[in-house]
Amino acid sequence: MKKSIQLPSVLLSKAIHRKENQLVVKFPFDYELKEKIKAIPNFKWSQTLKAWYISFSEEHIHLLKEQLEGLATIHFDSSIFKKEERIVERKPRNISEENKNIIRLYVKYLKGKRYSESTIKTYFTHIADFIDYIKNKPLEKLNNKDVELFIEDVFIPRKLSVSTQRQLISAIKLFKAFYPECEIDEVRLIRPKKDKKLPTVLSKEEVIDLLRCTKNLKHRAVLAMIYSAGLRISELLNLELKNIDVDRRQIIVKNAKGRKDRHIILAESFIPLMVNYLTSYVPKRYFVEGLIESEKYSAESIRSFLKSACKAAHITKKVTPHTLRHSYATHLLENGIDLRYIQELLGHAKPETTMIYTHVSKKDLLQIKSPLDMALKSIASTNNPTLPNRLSGNY
Numbered sequence: 001m002k003k004s005i006q007l008p009s010v011l012l013s014k015a016i017h018r019k020e021n022q023l024v025v026k027f028p029f030d031y032e033l034k035e036k037i038k039a040i041p042n043f044k045w046s047q048t049l050k051a052w053y054i055s056f057s058e059e060h061i062h063l064l065k066e067q068l069e070g071l072a073t074i075h076f077d078s079s080i081f082k083k084e085e086r087i088v089e090r091k092p093r094n095i096s097e098e099n100k101n102i103i104r105l106y107v108k109y110l111k112g113k114r115y116s117e118s119t120i121k122t123y124f125t126h127i128a129d130f131i132d133y134i135k136n137k138p139l140e141k142l143n144n145k146d147v148e149l150f151i152e153d154v155f156i157p158r159k160l161s162v163s164t165q166r167q168l169i170s171a172i173k174l175f176k177a178f179y180p181e182c183e184i185d186e187v188r189l190i191r192p193k194k195d196k197k198l199p200t201v202l203s204k205e206e207v208i209d210l211l212r213c214t215k216n217l218k219h220r221a222v223l224a225m226i227y228s229a230g231l232r233i234s235e236l237l238n239l240e241l242k243n244i245d246v247d248r249r250q251i252i253v254k255n256a257k258g259r260k261d262r263h264i265i266l267a268e269s270f271i272p273l274m275v276n277y278l279t280s281y282v283p284k285r286y287f288v289e290g291l292i293e294s295e296k297y298s299a300e301s302i303r304s305f306l307k308s309a310c311k312a313a314h315i316t317k318k319v320t321p322h323t324l325r326h327s328y329a330t331h332l333l334e335n336g337i338d339l340r341y342i343q344e345l346l347g348h349a350k351p352e353t354t355m356i357y358t359h360v361s362k363k364d365l366l367q368i369k370s371p372l373d374m375a376l377k378s379i380a381s382t383n384n385p386t387l388p389n390r391l392s393g394n395y
Contacts, residue, residue: 008033010068011290013077014056017049021056024049025064027072036067077301093132102139102179103128109178114259123171129154130172142182147172147189166191199326199356200317207327210319213312219305221277222288222297226321228267230328230346232257233321237296239287241278246271253347262347329357 010027017024025043027033037043040063043054054060065074095103106127110120133150134142147169155165169191176186202210207227214220226236235253243252249266256262285294302321310319317323325346332342343354 007071007073009075010072011075011077012061012064015049015053017046017053022053023056023060023064025052025054026050030072033068033072036071037064040064040067077298093128094135095128095132096136099131099139103131106175106178110174113174116259122167123174126168126171127175130168139179140181140183142184144185144188147184162192162195166194199330200319200323201330202315202317202319202323202327204331206313206315206317207324209313210309210315214305214309216305217277218281218288219309221273222302223306223309223324224270224273225287227324227328228270229264230325230332231264232325233299233302236288236302236321237286237299240285241283241287244274244287256347258347258349260347260349262344264345326357329354333357 008027008030010025010033013024013026015022015024024046025037037052040054043052045051046053068074103124107120107124110123115123130147130150131139133154134146137146151165151168155168169189172184173186173189176182176184211220211224211227214223222236225231225239226233229251231239231253235256238255239251239253243254244266245252246266249268249271251264251266253262253264281289283289286296288297289295290297299321306319306321310317329342329346332345333339339351339354339358342357343351346354348354
């Protein structure tokens with residue numbers, strides 16, 4: 001019997017590059033494919049994207065499919081099917097070289113304080129926008145009124161969230177510590193109160209329905225892993241195979257939020273699904289990988305197929321990958337697990353963060369009887385057939 005030849009995989013996606021929507025083509029190195037794509041007019045190689053690209057259009061997708069027929073298996077990223085993105089021209093910041101150098105030193109200061117890359121990027125953006133806003137005013141003269149006006153003139157019109165405004169205040173407080181020459185009084189900088197919204201939680205039945213309606217093996221394994229271990233989406237994407245210990249039924253989450261490692265229980269019922277997935281897809285480094293070998297999977301792809309799975313399972317709640325983590329914590333609490341253990345499993349630094357699940361857990365609430373139930377039960381206990389004992393009866 002002849003072995004079937006496995007064609008190389010090519011991933012098509014859409015991205016904004018050079019201020020235009022581009023059709024991006026990625027594949028593991030293959031000389032024949034490379035030469036075929038190079039021969040197509042207007043295709044270019046991007047060192048930034050590490051991929052070939054051409055202006056995005058249906059015609060170019062069809063042309064590519066024709067050219068690669070019989071040479072490769074083409075896969076489409078979820079971004080292909082999104083509506084055309086509106087490219088917003090960002091007004092360039094007008095910052096003097098002297099102030100630019102101060103901002104660079106501020107970033108260096110944050111790195112020295114060991115802040116994460118994402119936090120440094122966020123704080124840099126806030127401070128750069130703030131210094132651009134104050135125009136030619138010397139940094140030594142910056143005061144709290146400048147911060148207030150920046151929030152009123154920039155944050156409010158942009159409809160930025162309360163959490164983003166809290167990040168701005170944190171960035172400015174750190175800027176004051178870095179640059180004490182300015183006149184900002186960090187004690188008088190007050191962060192707005194956090195929104196006290198309860199997390200969306202799926203019932204246990206909804207979680208099972210969601211997994212059953214996820215037909216793709218890889219997608220089902222990803223969702224089951226997030227729920228069964230209570231992982232953040234970043235933790236799932238960074239999870240390496242070497243940190244999954246099947247024999248001890250443990251997962252080691254490395255360098256999670258707050259640069260902390262932690263151990264999580266590997267669900268026994270998840271192991272057969274995981275083995276089936278690993279045998280079928282054979283990832284090399286990460287638990288879930290992109291089309292390119294040993295490349296991290298896309299968070300956007302997870303959100304996309306989760307949305308499709310919710311639709312198939314007729315779940316109308318607004319569900320994100322983090323909803324599965326919320327559900328994990330709530331179901332543990334309802335199963336009688338102590339809050340201290342849940343805090344450890346979730347990797348929360350403060351018990352107050354974990355306490356929010358006491359507000360959404362139904363364990364104790366189910367013990368409380370509604371006055372309506374008590375009234376109907378009281379009527380039923382009298383054994384008087386002339387009295388109605390159910391609401392659906394005719395009166």
